[in-house]
Amino acid sequence: MSMNVFDRAAVRRHRDRAAATVHQVADILADAAERLLDRLDDTTHRFGCALDVGGRGVVAPRLRGRGIAAVSCDLSPRMAARAGAPAVAADEEFLPFAPASFDLVVASLSLHWVNDLPGALIQLRQVLRPDGLLLASLPALGSFAELRTALTQAEAALTGGAAPRVSPFPDLRDCASLLQRAGFLFPVADAEDIRVLYAEPLQLLRDLRAAGEANAIIERDRRIPPRALFPAALAMLPAEAGRMRATLRLAVLTGWAPGK
Numbered sequence: 001m002s003m004n005v006f007d008r009a010a011v012r013r014h015r016d017r018a019a020a021t022v023h024q025v026a027d028i029l030a031d032a033a034e035r036l037l038d039r040l041d042d043t044t045h046r047f048g049c050a051l052d053v054g055g056r057g058v059v060a061p062r063l064r065g066r067g068i069a070a071v072s073c074d075l076s077p078r079m080a081a082r083a084g085a086p087a088v089a090a091d092e093e094f095l096p097f098a099p100a101s102f103d104l105v106v107a108s109l110s111l112h113w114v115n116d117l118p119g120a121l122i123q124l125r126q127v128l129r130p131d132g133l134l135l136a137s138l139p140a141l142g143s144f145a146e147l148r149t150a151l152t153q154a155e156a157a158l159t160g161g162a163a164p165r166v167s168p169f170p171d172l173r174d175c176a177s178l179l180q181r182a183g184f185l186f187p188v189a190d191a192e193d194i195r196v197l198y199a200e201p202l203q204l205l206r207d208l209r210a211a212g213e214a215n216a217i218i219e220r221d222r223r224i225p226p227r228a229l230f231p232a233a234l235a236m237l238p239a240e241a242g243r244m245r246a247t248l249r250l251a252v253l254t255g256w257a258p259g260k
Contacts, residue, residue: 003115004218008091008115014209018210022057022079032137049104050071050103050106053110055110072087073088075092095123095127100128100130125183125184128257138169147246150233153233155226157232158229167215183258185256186256187254191252193247195245196247202230205230
């Protein structure tokens with residue numbers, strides 16, 4: 001049995017709300033999606049039907065642009081609709097698709113709020129046809145490390161304690177073994193860093209909210225944080241070229257479903 005770390009109802013609410021604002025971070029989401037879909041150029045295999053898991057309206061159009069029919073799903077009905085039809089509101093932990101429905105699954109930045117990641121990967125492998133391909137990316141350990149450290153230090157200085165405010169992320173070294181445990185062949189996990197520079201530090205927090213990435217940890221502190229917390233934390237973040245730097249470390253996963 002998996003341990004519940006994330007409040008899935010909160011994740012759905014955040015993504016429902018973000019359906020109206022996610023266009024504000026389209027460039028970052030597109031960058032992550034392109035890095036993932038570039039892996040398709042490394043294989044001669046041809047794909048006819050793909051499942052886009054949580055692509056926030058960015059992945060499905062790119063798949064269709066490659067001549068691949070795409071079905072999209074998202075925990076949020078409003079976010080699912082952004083991808084265009086056909087789209088389904090579905091929980092990544094309880095996928096409604098029949099076995100062997102797709103020959104490609106793409107999950108771009110969409111699995112990091114799942115409580116049972118091994119179980120979700122098993123389900124993704126099961127919806128793949130023999131010799132089907134999984135492409136997935138999710139934030140790995142080290143993502144937003146600067147923000148996590150700054151928030152912890154600032155809150156400890158202000159209140160004498162610190163609540164969890166940044167999601168826990170998997171270690172890159174564990175990702176390939178998770179694929180193997182889920183039954184994928186030739187599992188590979190690579191790391192790619194996306195660095196974003198902000199002239200206004202508070203824009204980082206606005207972008208996370210716009211993307212539906214607000215804190216959904218079950219043990220989160222639900223009280224209003226001290227007014228000085230975020231300004232104090234953001235002032236601690238490292239600067240680059242006169243701008244505040246945030247780093248998203250992507251774990252890029254590839255794995256093949258066993259053949260017949």
